[in-house]
Amino acid sequence: MSEKPKIALYWCASCGGCEEAVVDLAEDILQVVEKAEIVFWPVAMDFKRKDVENLKDGEILVSFINGSVRNSEQEEMVKLLRKKSKIVIAFGSCAYTGGIPGLANSYSKEEIMNYYYKEGLTVFNPEDKRPTPQYIEKNLAFEIPEFYERVYALDQVIDVDYYIPGCAPTRNVVKNSIDTLFSGNLPPKGSVLGASSKALCNECPLNDTKPEKITLKEFKRIDKNQPEKDKCLLIQGFACLGPVTRGGCEALCVKANYPCTGCFGPLDGIEDYGAKALSFLASLIDSNNEEEIEKIINEWMPNPLGIVYKYSLPKSLIFETKNKKNGG
């Protein structure tokens, strides 16, 4: 029997990019295989749920789980993996803070179902059929996972030990995290692995062009304006979230002349990334006139959720409070 520690990889509501991030390890994945035995990785290898059920509780050293939780199958699987694992890691923005699928929380389940099964432009469904968890046809019973009312980040469903940030986590961040895990020198529970503890600006090549204080009369949309090269994007009026975002990606987007949209998530001690990002952007507006401020914001971001909560709506304290008030 193998003496190697066991690891598992699983995806929930995910685009597959986080699985790609593991594959991007290229030859470094061989070092992982040398050090550990993969006992579950449904996207790449033929494992079944039974294989996990047959393991002893705590037998898996680490489970890397990406994607957010949106349906009953995902909830069951992450609970099973939690039971069987010593360490559970939320891998990537979707598992860490709810990610892009979490933006669906700005709609109710009914609104989503209505769009996809009734109102969408390409939908043809004259009998208004909807998916149901149990379905019987010609004496055969079928079951599909139940689609939940909202999207959850992983630690809203199970206890999580560590977080690996990014949409998707970069190769270096994944490699650093794996090195930390196998070093045996584990940081305190709840830590973010593999990334920096400082804001992205600290590693941005344009940081030298960013003045101490920035004030703006307008924000520019990246889809309508071309930024100048070699000049901090924020002072040009693009909403670069580098000052409030954890570093570690080596400023990938900025190097491609695109503002940081915040996929590495909050710095230590910040609970609500979107609220922090919003108050940071609001603090840059050079006006005391309420009407002018409203005009600047409305022209720039008709839908602020998609900018400040692009990766973290399910972890928004404001959203949670509103949701609870509405009985959600």
Ligand code: SF4
């Ligand atoms: S974090 Fe990004 S890359 Fe990973 S599953 Fe979510 S959307 Fe895809």
Ligand code: SF4
């Ligand atoms: S471009 Fe963005 S990340 Fe770079 S220094 Fe300016 S604000 Fe910071």
Ligand code: SF4
């Ligand atoms: S620059 Fe920002 S959005 Fe782009 S990869 Fe880095 S943290 Fe993510």
